[in-house]
Amino acid sequence: MSGFAEQARLALRQWTADVDDAASRLPLAGGLFARRWRVLLVEPGRMRYRDGRGGETIIPSGMSPTEAGAGIAALNRSGPLVLRFASSLGFRRNARFPSAARAHLDDAARLALPRLSPLGAAETAHALERDTLREADGWIDVSLALVRRSDLDTALARADALGLKAFACDLARADIDAAPVCDLREGRRAPSAGHSAFRWVTGVAAVLFLVSAGMLLDTRFRLAPRLAAVETPAEIEASLQAAIRQARAKLAADPLTVALNDLSRRLPDGAYVTDISFDRGELRVSGLAWDAAATISALDSAPEFSNITFPSATVRDEATGRERFDLSMRHVAVQPEAGE
Missing domain, CATH: 3.30.420.380 (Nucleotidyltransferase; domain 5)
Structure with a gap:
């Protein structure tokens, strides 16, 4: 065993000398390791x-x-x-x-x-x-x-x-x-004399190894438990319960407020309301839009509105260039869809 250890020592010494000699011959960095x-x-x-x-x-x-x-x-x-x-x-x-x-x-x-x-x-x-x-x-x-x-x-x-x-x-x-x-x-x-390139590289590698080991240990014993705590079923359940409470609060709100919120979400871009009335779920809306037919279609396809009628025909407003619409419909508050 001692013979093997001696051969290993000599081989390491020769390898170190080869690395240091090669480093000392580098065009620019060689001066740092020159003998x-x-x-x-x-x-x-x-x-x-x-x-x-x-x-x-x-x-x-x-x-x-x-x-x-x-x-x-x-x-x-x-x-x-x-x-x-x-x-x-x-x-x-x-x-x-x-x-x-x-x-x-x-x-x-x-x-x-x-x-x-x-x-x-x-x-x-x-x-x-x-x-x-x-x-x-x-x-x-x-x-x-x-x-x-x-x-x-x-x-x-x-x-x-x-x-x-x-x-x-x-x-x-x-x-x-x-x-x-x-x-x-x-x-x-x-x-080797002066600064050993082999020892310098070995030292840098040792420092990088210790830093990597420290980061792995930190992830294993500090960050991983925190991440697991954040992703526990209890936290997910709490988030779902909060969403349910928010939905229920919306349903329990004033019917007119809910109707106005739904109407503002469903109106297409470029359409706005100039007059509105609400009585026990019956909603009458007057307004202007670039395309009255598209506005009517958007409201008709919305689950919150039904029984849409047209008390008067659409006409173009000369001042704004938009089409004036006049609609009557029934509003029913519904459970909000996911992501809305």
């Missing part, structure tokens, strides 16, 4: 501490940590540190692997180390410099950085004594202050 490194350069007989801002102090091998600490403290100490070996303390080998091994190049380099290192596999610290990787014709060519492991252990112990913790170890190249592309300590890609 910012200080350098502790290991040279024969001395070390040089470079703070990445142009400052440098030389630390001879015989200088005590206390003496060297003053020079280091005078320089900038923000950002991760790479322990870098001068070219004279290490060497490189060009390695070739089949393209099928692309996903496992670090393991392939470890297996090929006995034929690539003159020091022997146990005495060699190594790492692939992936920025040199070239692939063609089914083969991958890449540079392999190597240093003596005893030199690496000595340099790490010296850096620790100076109060400098290394985040990566590599072999110097043309640009002394460049970001590392590998880590000789574990034979892998250099760890």
Whole structure:
């Protein structure tokens, strides 16, 4: 089980490094995740501490940590540190692997180390410099950085004594202050520095997950019970009883008021009443309309009115251009239809 956990840890670390490396190369956003490194350069007989801002102090091998600490403290100490070996303390080998091994190049380099290192596999610290990787014709060519492991252990112990913790170890190249592309300590890609894109994305995803979970819980335990209470049969029954009471109140109202309300609802647009009389359900109406026949038809089809008669013929009013009508009918209050 421990072997599986170790493999999972290494896979996650490699995945994190791949994501961070890809994010640092983005055209615009890459600057947010760019690596910012200080350098502790290991040279024969001395070390040089470079703070990445142009400052440098030389630390001879015989200088005590206390003496060297003053020079280091005078320089900038923000950002991760790479322990870098001068070219004279290490060497490189060009390695070739089949393209099928692309996903496992670090393991392939470890297996090929006995034929690539003159020091022997146990005495060699190594790492692939992936920025040199070239692939063609089914083969991958890449540079392999190597240093003596005893030199690496000595340099790490010296850096620790100076109060400098290394985040990566590599072999110097043309640009002394460049970001590392590998880590000789574990034979892998250099760890992320600066702002990790993988951790940032993971944090944002965690926040969104917590917000979503909170909204679901709020809906489940607060909003859902309220909605259920609003939609209970008791509430629906109360609404129906209120509608029934309103209908009954209308039926119990003054007959003339009810008749006028029904008449105003049934008259078509453009028709209006100029004279009205009501006696025990008998209603006589005079008025004007653009189309008297349509007005009569609308009232005749209404359930509240019956026995419509025409005491006089319709004539056109010269002043308004409308037709004058004179109707007699009987009004009977009825239960209002749904939606009226």
